[in-house]
Amino acid sequence: MARLNPHKGDVLANLDPADARLRQVFALIPQLNITQIDFLCLYIYSRENRQMRLMAVQNNAHITEHTYSELLPWIERHLSRNVDKAVYAPILNIPDCELQGCIIYPLLSNSGDILGIFFFFYRQALINPQGHVQELRHIALYAQTILQNDQFVSQLVFAQAVFNASQAIIKNPAPDNLIRVLRDYVFDGHITNCALGLFSPGISEIKQRRFESVQIIASWSKRFGDGVAVGEHIPIEFFTPYQTEVKDGAVVSLSDISHIKSDPNIPKGLRDIVNQNNVKTLNLLFLTSEQRPLGVMFLTSDDNAPPPAYEMQVYKSISDLLTLGVVVNELKRYLDNVTQGRSVILESVLEAVVLVTPDDARIFAYNQQFVKFLQAPPPDLRELCLWDILPMLRTEPPARDQLIHTWQSIPQRSNQIEEGEITLFSPENSARAIKWYTAPVYRTGLVVGRIFTFYDVTQERDALRFQHELWMRVSHEFRTPLTAVMGYSQLLQSYNDDELITEGRDKLKIIQDSTKRMNDMLRELLDMSQASMGETILMRSRVNIPELLHHVYDRLALQFQEKGQTVTILASSDLPSVLCDQRRIDQVVSNLMTNAIKYAPSNSHVTLTVRLLANDAQAPKHAPQGVITPCLMVSVIDGGVGVKADEVQKIFVPFYRTNHAKHVGAEGVGLGLAICKTFIELHHGKIWATPSTPKNRGGQFYFTLPLEPPA
Known part of the structure; x- marks a missing residue:
């Protein structure tokens, strides 16, 4: 304790x-x-x-x-x-x-x-x-x-483990090796047994779905080692209650298995797997390709509790990985069988895959994931030479030429294994970070082909880049106020009593301002985190919007005066109130007015206008689609440089900062307008900006608030 x-x-x-x-x-x-x-x-x-x-x-x-x-x-x-x-x-x-x-x-x-x-x-x-x-x-x-960030990192680590396991399975998809790979790369400590079973009589019966049993072909036990129940047949009737799960390739978790341990009518092969003291739960992972059952993975755990949602996702990933292994193994066994069967098997693999003959690189199997990376491919790639197809890859010519050179340099029928990374483009022309891998395919010890796989790692790369950029930006923004706090704190410590009285107040004001700046940035980060998790709760009440604008101005009046800026608030006295969260809308208005202070020049003018839009016809032409009426529309227009046409959408994206904001060194991490957009959309309103033009210069921001939340 x-x-x-x-x-x-x-x-x-x-x-x-x-x-x-x-x-x-x-x-x-x-x-x-x-x-x-x-x-x-x-x-x-x-x-x-x-x-x-x-x-x-x-x-x-x-x-x-x-x-x-x-x-x-x-x-x-x-x-x-x-x-x-x-x-x-x-x-x-x-x-x-x-x-x-x-x-x-x-x-x-x-x-x-x-x-x-x-x-x-x-x-x-x-x-x-x-x-x-x-x-x-x-x-x-x-x-x-x-904690969520730590969980996300764990998921990235697991994704890498799954990728490593998939490569090991492709190298040697034999059932015994498949089980060992999962044990070494994927399984958590609470897993006590695993066994792989295939629907029997065999893969040739898949189309007719005539199965008699599931045969255990490989297993591992934490207590007894390899081979438990191998060769045993579990009658197909045991899986009758799970027909839907078998068809969908789903995961079934059984937390009460006492009847399986004790019932003599339960197949012996299954009782051999679960009838151990350290087995508390049983999970069935059904392996399916194109809704055609391939097999079942049996996983037991020493934990009484059912698996949490994240672990169920892990099990589904294992199921997909096992499907890959089973598919590749069956592909090797039936390399000379029906060509259509090869394609069906490969389509169950998540990665892009192409297999070629060892001597002349003729394509004999591939999946549609591979075709998606080709520009104007022919209807059928089979029997075509891989070197004639690779120039169709959606990538930059130098990268494509380097890839072709690397692959062509691999000797024929070689056991050489290569891997690398390349940027490919999807049919929608979005760049994807792709990790490729190639290895020989064996039959009875002889190289009978070569497999090339493409694994999309874009999300992993984007997540790491986003995390790096976020911490770099936050660290940069915190460094200046922290330096001020530390520097002036040390300076105050060196003052005698008289100096503290005469000069200490100004230094304390700087420390206070720096602390407020850090607190504001932290609040923005917390607000954005709360909103991204859907945790923002609106406390609605009747709010007079013109009065709210005056309150915000009173709070910021000193800052406007320091820059010599004047403010006009235009609003009719008979405007209706709005049912909204006053604190959130106050923050939206405060952010927009603060931006006007930061980006509009000294001695300029800022105009705030509130008007009623009784129907859609009263909305301005520049308003976006989907404005709910009746509503109040608020505009904040200043005399600054405004927003460029190509940035009016980007400025509402979290952490985006305009070139002008970077140039003038304005404070902030780029969350203010993103938070405004989140709060306004939670109220079913719209927020937008119009670009600055020679006729209409300056920052021009608008948002709407429906008088009543939609039913």
Whole structure:
């Protein structure tokens, strides 16, 4: 059991160093204006042992070791429950407990799986728990985003493992090797057995779907090693309840297998797989090509709980990978059989694949994924020479010529294996990062062909590039205010008392402004993260929009005055109110007016206009399609350089910054307009900009708000 540190506010640091980023969440808490949290625990889900583990404790109120030990069973009970939203739980039936209430805040993945749980404890019972839940929202979202990023990285690692496994399977698709590859590359520690079965009498009967049984052809057991139940037949009647899953190539998870272990009528081959002490659940992965059943993978686990959503996705990936292995294996076995059968098999493979003869590189099998990368290909590629087809690849000529040179340099009937990366273009002309791989195809030890595969890694590359660019941009934007805070803090420390009185105020103002800038950027990041997860909740009320505009101007008036800018607000006194979230619309107007301050020149004029659009005919010509009427339309027009025609759409994309913004060195990470777009669209409104022209110069932004949310 982790022990309490007696120092107030100290975070337990006895676990994985990778958790240091989560400790930043604890460091953020004292900076927020929230109610004192007396005791705080954070548990995170460990995929290795599929359990919640204690990550950190923060003891702000010197809670005793006795209280902590008495509290642990209470925490464990709540860890075992399914929690999908923040709840308040009074602490009852714990004698002499110093704590009276707790807010339990789950941290969820995009698919709804539990990533972690916060326990926020208070000495006093909470009168308004929901208000405290809202206070803690940003803390939870910050931690949740960190855990989601870690999960995303894990998924990328798994994708790479699947790719490596697919290459190993292509090299040697024999069933025994296929099982070993999955065990070495893919399986988590809780997997106890796996077995591969093929529908019998064989692949030649697939079209007629005349099957009598599933025959186990390869297996592995954590306890007994290889070979358990190999050769056994499981009658086809066992799979009758799963006809739909067999047809769709789906995954079936059985958490109650006691009847399989004990029923003598259950086929012996299946009982051999599950009848072990360390087997608690059974998963059936049906392997299907073009809705034609190929086989079944049996996976058992030592965990009683059904697999979470993410693990079910993993199982589906394994199923696709196994299908690839089975397909390639059957392709080798029936290389001289019906040509149409080859194509059907290859179409089940996700990657682009082409197989050629070893001597003259004649194509004898391929799939449509490969055809998609060709420019104006002939109707049938079979019997054509690969070297005549490759010039049709949708890529730049130098890259294509280099690829052809590399492939042609491989000796005939060689066991040489090559891999590389190339940029290909889809039929829609979008660039795709493609990793290619080529290896010989064997039969009875002889090279009978060569396989070329193309694996699309665009998403992985884009994700890594986006993550890198995001951190680079955020780091760059935080560096300037952090430098100011650190520099002036050190300067203040060197002042004597008189200097602090005479010069300290100005330095503190700079520190305050820098801190506010960092806080604004952090708030934008949190708002964007919240919106991207669909977690933004609108608190609607009747709002007078002209009054809201005046309130925002009053708040920013000093900044306008410092630049000598004047502001005019034009609005009729009889405009109707709008049912909307006042805080979100306030933020939209504030962002647009702040942009006018930043980008319009000194001594310029800014005009804000509010008008009623009673019907579609009253909408301006430059308004986008889909404006819901009746609505109020707000415009913010300044005297700056405005937006270029080719940027009016891009400026609403997260992290995009115009060339002018970069040139003048304006603050921000490019999230302000993206947040405006998100909040307006949540209200079923529209937001847009019109380009600056010689006749209509300056920034021109518009948004609409329906008077009532659509039914």
